[in-house]
Amino acid sequence: MIVGGIAGIIFWGGFNTFMEYTNTLEFCVSCHEMEQKVYKEYKKSVHYSNPSGVRAICSDCHVPKEWGPKMIRKIKASNELLHKVLGTIDTPEKFEAKRFQLAKNVWAAMEANDSHECRNCHDYGAMHWEKQRRRSSEKMQVAYKEKKTCIECHKGIAHNLPAEAMAQEEDDVPARPAVDPQAAPKPLKSMDKFLEEE
Template identity: 40%
Template sequence: MKRLNVAAIAIVGIFIGWLTLGGSAAVMHYTSSTEFCLSCHSMQIPYEEYQGSIHFSNAKGIRAECSNCHIPTDLMDYVITKFRATKDIYHEFVSGKIDNEDKYEDHRLAMAETVWEQMRQSDSATCRSCHEIGAMDTYEQTEEAAKMHEYGVANNQTCIDCHKGVAHFAPEPELDSEAFSNLMAYSESTDPNAEVVYAISPLSIGELGTINPTTKMLVINANGDERTIRVEGYQMRGAEQVLYINQGQRAIIASLTEQGQQAIAFGEYQADRYGNEWRTASLTGPINAPVLESQQPIWDYAEQLDTVYCSTCHAKIAAHHFTVNAWGPVAKGMGDRTDISALDLELLTKFFQYHAKDVAGH
């Protein structure tokens, strides 16, 4: 009888354990399915975005489900993620936090940043469950993609640093207009007798042309905002309508009218190693606009632009990663993908160019 009792207890225990563990596993598996995710009304917006992504439809016919990207396979991370997800049930049925499109957009950035941080902490483990850097055939990638993957590995970046909008729309970047107002406010403290000043925005230099933002200007004389200044740079033969920051470095600091081209003081042409001919050039004329004594407030503002318009989609790229000449088309190409203003893009581009790897000291 004792043996029968022990056997019965063991069988009951095994049965209960099977129900508990098996049932828990079944529940965990079911609540990880895309169908379960979509049972929440608030998930319709991200689902529609996902349907337009390469993770939903592609030439290989391979589909990544919600769980493939959002639920780690490591046991402890898996359990933590499932526990953390209980808040989604609360917001779906109690708070109604994102139960319509307007609310969803209001919280898009905060939700995205939460997921991005979780993926950084796991070194993008869910991405790496399918994608392995060592298995990539870089010859099948574009030259730009191959370079960025090499850069990411060298700088210890993780997948999500650059692929933030891979399955869902990235938050719309937007910088508060107050930031630019604060930049302009710095001009109020510019010393009227400052011998060197910098342009905040494009400035007319009389009828001679336009000075680009961030350009250094040597003050000849001043009367309030009215100043006579001199801009020094370089001209390239065949492109005399502009002044460049330096020989061989195509960062434009001023654009000249025909009258301005006639007013230039210049040196002798000298050929660079590529056969292009350059000469020193300076232009003196009047300006009447707010200016700064230092470029630093502009660089501080540009770093905010970098955070909002660049690192919303990918990790920040150090300014010294590219040369002056490379930054021009890179910044323009990226800027075309956002709604950044022309002035802000110019300030951001000049920040990169003035800190590029071929500028003295970098």
């Protein structure tokens, strides 16, 4: 009984250590498909380098923090290992051919969970609208009021948008009406005032 308990503790400790290792940046970019393409894009993003010095790594955006959802994501990731062995995206050309579908899969998952991983760091309630650029502040306040999820507006933050997504985005953007800058609403001073207007 004691030996079984000790073996269980050792197994559990090893399992958790390995699971945590698979969340590291080093693990994520250990295959050449990620290192050659995705990692280079990420290194140019605000999630890699920014004025505050806070870095979000792959697992911050792609792996839930909670244990149950994290394990489900890890099980789904085993499919990625199969495709690694099959060479599905082992060249830049193959990767680009699949990129839009891969992106759509991630976007759909993020929309389904209300951009949960984004919200581990970003919180509407903690935002200072008045300290944001005017255009950003206006858009964020509208998104908040309409209960939009992060990924609806923030595709292409850490990775380049697939060409198909950029073409689709251009087709979806309506012509902008002329706006008098003096008539534009000023950013709100606090969330409380914003919520009162609803």
